[in-house]
Amino acid sequence: MFDIAPSELMLVAIVALVVIGPKDLPRAMRVVGQWVGRARGVARHFRSGFDEMIRQAEMEEMEKKWAAENARIMAEHPASAPPPPEEHDDAHYAMMPLPELPEPVYPQQGHDGHEGGETKPESDGAAKAPTESHQEPPARS
Incomplete structure (x- = not known):
């Protein structure tokens, strides 16, 4: 902005020393x-205001x-309105109870660990203890 050479600055300092003491x-x-400092603050404020005006113009x-x-x-791509909901006379079908389903059939495990015949689970809710199907080995003499 201002171009002050070092020699000019030295001349101003010497004159200030002589005049002011x-x-x-x-x-x-x-x-x-x-x-x-105040002049720099005013210049900074002016520059930021100017930059803000430019930013506002660009945003607009x-x-x-x-x-x-x-x-x-x-x-x-015009927005099409969704089709109106269809009027049904089937409201009474929604209120009807569902049909009864057959009882589920569970597989039963055989003695060899594979699935055997199909039976219903026990009705008392208690699980049966597994039965031993293997014989104990003969005792060695």
């Missing part, structure tokens, strides 16, 4: 630093493009 120079530099432009694209898509 060595005693008041630190206080003067502090005031100058505060003003420079994009929203217009999106609205036009949505309108085009909706024109190409």
